[in-house]
Amino acid sequence: MAYNFVNESISYxxxxxxxxxxxxxxxxEKVALLGKSGSGKSTLLKRxxxxxxxxxxxxxxxxxxxxxxxxxxxxYISQLDNNSFFYNIRNLIKPVQSEINDISNVLxxxxxxxxxxxxxxxxxxxxxxxxAIARALYAKKDILLADEPIxxxxxxxxxxxxxxxxSSHETVICTLHNVDLAIEGFDRVIGLKNGKLLLDxxxxxxxxxxxxxxxxxxx
Amino acid sequence: xxLSKNINISIGFFLVGIVCFLFADxxxxxxxxxxxxxxxxxxxxxIDFTQVSSLIPALLNTISIAVVAMFFAVIIGFVLALxxxxxxxxxxxxxxxxxxxxxWALIFLQIFGLNTLTALLAIIIPYSAILAKVYSExxxxxxKYPKELKGESLVSFYLYTKIPDALPHLISYTLYRFECAxxxxxxxGFVGIxxxxxxxxxxxxxxxxxxxxxLLIMFYIVIATIRIWFNKYSVSFIVIASFLYLDEFPSxxxxxxxxxxxxxxxxxxxxxxxxxxxxxxxxxNIFTNEILIGVANTIVLTQIALVLTAILALxxxxxxxxxxxxxxxxxxxxxxxxxxxxxxxxILAYIFLQMFGPSMLPAALALMLHNGAIIAFLMGQQxxxxxxxxxxxxxxxxxxxxxxxPRVYSQFLAFLFYRWEIIMRESAIxxxxxVATLGFFIDSAIADFRLDKMMLLLLVTAxxxxxxxxxxRKIRDYLKVEQxxxxxxxxxx
Numbered sequence: 001m002a003y004n005f006v007n008e009s010i011s012y013x014x015x016x017x018x019x020x021x022x023x024x025x026x027x028x029e030k031v032a033l034l035g036k037s038g039s040g041k042s043t044l045l046k047r048x049x050x051x052x053x054x055x056x057x058x059x060x061x062x063x064x065x066x067x068x069x070x071x072x073x074x075x076y077i078s079q080l081d082n083n084s085f086f087y088n089i090r091n092l093i094k095p096v097q098s099e100i101n102d103i104s105n106v107l108x109x110x111x112x113x114x115x116x117x118x119x120x121x122x123x124x125x126x127x128x129x130x131x132a133i134a135r136a137l138y139a140k141k142d143i144l145l146a147d148e149p150i151x152x153x154x155x156x157x158x159x160x161x162x163x164x165x166x167s168s169h170e171t172v173i174c175t176l177h178n179v180d181l182a183i184e185g186f187d188r189v190i191g192l193k194n195g196k197l198l199l200d201x202x203x204x205x206x207x208x209x210x211x212x213x214x215x216x217x218x219x
Numbered sequence: 220x221x222l223s224k225n226i227n228i229s230i231g232f233f234l235v236g237i238v239c240f241l242f243a244d245x246x247x248x249x250x251x252x253x254x255x256x257x258x259x260x261x262x263x264x265x266i267d268f269t270q271v272s273s274l275i276p277a278l279l280n281t282i283s284i285a286v287v288a289m290f291f292a293v294i295i296g297f298v299l300a301l302x303x304x305x306x307x308x309x310x311x312x313x314x315x316x317x318x319x320x321x322x323w324a325l326i327f328l329q330i331f332g333l334n335t336l337t338a339l340l341a342i343i344i345p346y347s348a349i350l351a352k353v354y355s356e357x358x359x360x361x362x363k364y365p366k367e368l369k370g371e372s373l374v375s376f377y378l379y380t381k382i383p384d385a386l387p388h389l390i391s392y393t394l395y396r397f398e399c400a401x402x403x404x405x406x407x408g409f410v411g412i413x414x415x416x417x418x419x420x421x422x423x424x425x426x427x428x429x430x431x432x433x434l435l436i437m438f439y440i441v442i443a444t445i446r447i448w449f450n451k452y453s454v455s456f457i458v459i460a461s462f463l464y465l466d467e468f469p470s471x472x473x474x475x476x477x478x479x480x481x482x483x484x485x486x487x488x489x490x491x492x493x494x495x496x497x498x499x500x501x502x503x504n505i506f507t508n509e510i511l512i513g514v515a516n517t518i519v520l521t522q523i524a525l526v527l528t529a530i531l532a533l534x535x536x537x538x539x540x541x542x543x544x545x546x547x548x549x550x551x552x553x554x555x556x557x558x559x560x561x562x563x564x565x566i567l568a569y570i571f572l573q574m575f576g577p578s579m580l581p582a583a584l585a586l587m588l589h590n591g592a593i594i595a596f597l598m599g600q601q602x603x604x605x606x607x608x609x610x611x612x613x614x615x616x617x618x619x620x621x622x623x624x625p626r627v628y629s630q631f632l633a634f635l636f637y638r639w640e641i642i643m644r645e646s647a648i649x650x651x652x653x654v655a656t657l658g659f660f661i662d663s664a665i666a667d668f669r670l671d672k673m674m675l676l677l678l679v680t681a682x683x684x685x686x687x688x689x690x691x692r693k694i695r696d697y698l699k700v701e702q703x704x705x706x707x708x709x710x711x712x
Contacts, residue, residue: 049367064365068383077379081370088375 002027002143002171003048010043017043019195025173027142030166032182033175034218035192041175042147044192048173049145056143061151063132067121071112074120074131075103078139106134109164111157125152133161137168144169148176159185179214193217224698225628229529236526239519245583248576255574262428270433274418278437281414283461284335284407285400288342290458292400293393295343296350303355315348317684318677319648320403321565322658324410325665326677330479335466338412342400353392361385398445405438406565409651419566423573431570435562442561484674505672510679513650513657517683520579520646520656521639524586528642529635531591532598533624539599542607542623543615559592564645568652577653585649586642594634601627633700636691643687647680657683 003025010018018040025031033041042061049058057078065074072095080088091099100116107113110130115123120131129152136144144165150158158178162185166172176182182189183203191199191214198217199210249255302308324341331337364380408416415438422430449457482490488497537543538552559567564585571581602623612618650658657680664673 046367053367058368060365060368062365064363064368066364066380066383068386069379073379073383077376080372080375080379083375085372085375088372089378092378 001025002029003051008047010040010047017195018047021192021195021197023190023197023200025171027171029188030172030186031174031188031190032186033173033190033192034177034179034182034214035175035198036218039192039217040195041192043195045145045147045173045175052143055141056145057136057139057141059132059136059144059146059149061147063128065120065128065131068119070117070119071107071115071123071131071134072100072103072117075106075134075138078135103134103138106137110134110161126154126157129153130157130161133165137164142169143171144173146172146174149174150181151177162186177218179211179218183211189214191217225632228632228694228698232522232529233526236522239522242515243519243523243579243583245580246576246578247580248578249574252574252576258426259428259431259570259574263432265429266433266436267429268433270430271437274430274434274437277408277413277415277418277434278441279464281401281404281408282441283464284338284412284414285342285397285404286457286461287465288339288346288404289393289397289400290461291339291343292346292350292396295347296354299347299351300354300358303351308351312348312351313685313688314681316345316352317644317681317688318345319644319658320345321406321410321648321651322661322677322680324407324412325661325673328410329483329665329670330475331471332469333411334469335412336468336471338404338407338414341407342403346396346400346403350393350396353396354389357385357388357392361388394445394449397449398442401442401445402561402563406563409565409569416566420569423569435566439558439561443557479670483670486671486675487669490671502675505675509660509672509676512655513660513676514679514683516579516654516659517643517646517650517656517680520582520586520649520654521643521687523579524583524590524642524646525635525639527583527587528590528594528638529631531587532594532631532635535591535595536598536602537615537619537623539596540602540623542602542605542618556592556596559588560596562589564589565648565652568649572652579654582646582649582652582654582656586645590638590642594631594638597634598627598631601630629698629700632698633695636695636700639691640684640688643684647683 001024003023005021005023007020007022008018009016009020021044033045035041045058049056066077069077073092076091076095076099083091087096090096104113104116107116110133112127112130112134115127115131120128123131129149133146133149136146146165149165150161153161158181162174162181165174166185172186174186179189183206186203188202189199189206190197199213201210299308299312303312320341323344324337327337327340331340358381361384362381363384364376369376369380405415405419408414408418409420411417415434419431419434422428422434486498486501488494488501535552535556539549539556541549544552567585567588568581571584575581605623605626607622611622647657650656650660651662653659657676661673661676661680664670664676
């Protein structure tokens with residue numbers, strides 16, 4: 001089992017972000033987390049990351065790119081802990097060819113391989129988002145926790161990216177705003193509203209009423 | 220509410236300035252001050268450009284000392300910035316910073332004599348301390364990388380996230396400091412090191428005003444073109460060339476150093492074991508005759524200079540703003556302000572001293588012109604960035620009073636209070652030129668070879684500076700001016 005929450009509540013100061021949620025997610029599941037902004041999605045995702053820091057990679061909404069580094073280094077960052085200090089410095093000064101090849105491969109799928117040595121500050125919003133995704137992919141972890149990873153991508157890229165994300169991780173939990181993409185790309189959807197569980201079903205079990213409720217909850 | 224706080228503080232400082240003015244000596248003691256001024260001004264038309272080649276060594280010596288000193292100061296400053304949070308480091312650096320580079324030069328003169336090493340140390344020590352403080356502030360400010368994504372390899376993450384994020388800011392501040400180092404090195408010439416100031420003062424004393432102008436113009440050109448000749452391609456070449464250009468180091472006399480630390484600066488009655496009574500008498504004598512007078516005069520000069528700086532800045536900033544002046548006039552004002560900004564206070568004060576004789580007048584004028592130009596320049600920039608509505612009044616005076624000034628006044632006070640500590644440091648040092656501020660007494664203590672007294676006076680100077688720094692920070696917090704400036708105020712420190 002990847003995550004098991006029983007009556008989980010999380011609050012900031014006096015604000016209750018997650019209100020007694022009971023939820024369990026098995027290894028191998030691909031879950032879409034839906035809800036309005038402020039519904040508690042990000043809080044829940046962050047909590048999951050804290051619980052399994054070592055086996056998961058996390059894409060925060062604000063992406064967390066280092067503006068002044070090029071795409072290569074921004075992706076390489078996810079391997080800092082696995083390599084020696086001197087190897088890291090060497091890559092910072094002059095990237096090693098094998099790393100360049102590996103990272104180019106990850107970027108190719110995201111249609112970004114031509115931007116390898118462009119500073120991330122000079123990228124568009126959608127390109128930055130894909131760099132953050134590449135960083136998570138390059139971390140090669142079992143679990144992926146992604147907070148609205150496709151919000152700045154067009155429809156074609158959104159679908160392609162979700163495919164890449166779900167096929168390259170054993171377990172995926174991804175917050176989204178788009179109900180159709182969630183149903184199409186994932187096995188299970190969880191709807192949140194005001195910190196409470198609104199709906200939690202496998203995609204094939206969703207009724208028409210469920211869908212309407214979700215649309216209403218997201219918009 | 221904010222406005223009334225600003226106005227109250229301003230009126231308070233203005234009144235303090237007026238009271239200080241009543242106690243200040245502003246007399247002109249030369250017989251014909253305007254004759255000298257006229258001679259000096261006219262000399263600008265008599266510049267002999269064939270002399271350029273003979274003055275180039277002075278310039279190269281100045282540049283190479285500044286470059287080598289900055290090379291070490293950047294390294295030391297960066298290392299210290301990493302441990303700046305440590306209380307002991309912070310306090311030591313506060314003292315180191317509070318002592319002006321000319322004072323450091325005077326100290327090292329006693330130990331190593333008149334040579335390049337003295338010049339280098341005089342720049343390296345205070346500059347490392349300043350760089351450490353500002354670097355640590357910059358590093359603290361720049362870290363947008365999400366905490367939860369940081370792994371366990373702390374150093375690797377530091378190098379991959381914090382440093383790249385802060386690098387542009389670190390570099391631009393270092394370049395600004397390099398410009399300051401050039402000015403500081405130039406004035407080290409006034410204590411005898413063969414940099415620009417040395418040639419400047421000797422030309423001045425012989426009355427070769429045209430040579431003074433030529434030196435100043437060459438210096439302005441060097442400063443104004445820094446960003447052209449000092450860039451990422453040329454930096455390594457310049458650093459190596461500067462190391463090679465420096466004079467041979469004399470063999471360092473460690474005995475001198477040990478004698479200085481263990482004997483020279485120990486108060487005389489303690490050194491000779493004269494007993495407690497004598498020690499108290501020694502101290503109280505210096506306290507009443509020198510410290511009290513020196514501190515009072517330093518404060519008086521600082522407060523007058525602060526008010527004058529404020530007035531000059533408020534009057535001149537519209538001249539460089541697109542909202543008030545046309546292109547031609549703006550260009551002219553810019554050149555004028557750049558010249559004032561690039562001339563160290565010490566050189567300005569030296570020139571005025573030759574004109575008007577020793578009193579507070581030359582020092583106050585010099586501080587006003589240099590600092591006023593810096594603040595006016597920044598205010599002009601801020602004003603240019605203001606977005607006023609289209610139907611704003613066409614009358615310039617009303618525009619100034621009702622639309623522009625209220626909007627930039629908070630920033631103005633922030634700039635002024637950042638500059639306060641620096642004005643104080645300069646006020647102390649200008650004592651060397653004859654005003655009875657702390658520098659005057661320090662200089663005479665050195666002349667009498669009473670280094671114990673010098674050390675005590677330096678300590679007082681440092682404490683006074685740190686006190687002003689603390690008061691200034693308190694006032695900035697009270698007025699909440701920090702929020703109103705977009706830059707970090709780096710170019711004011």
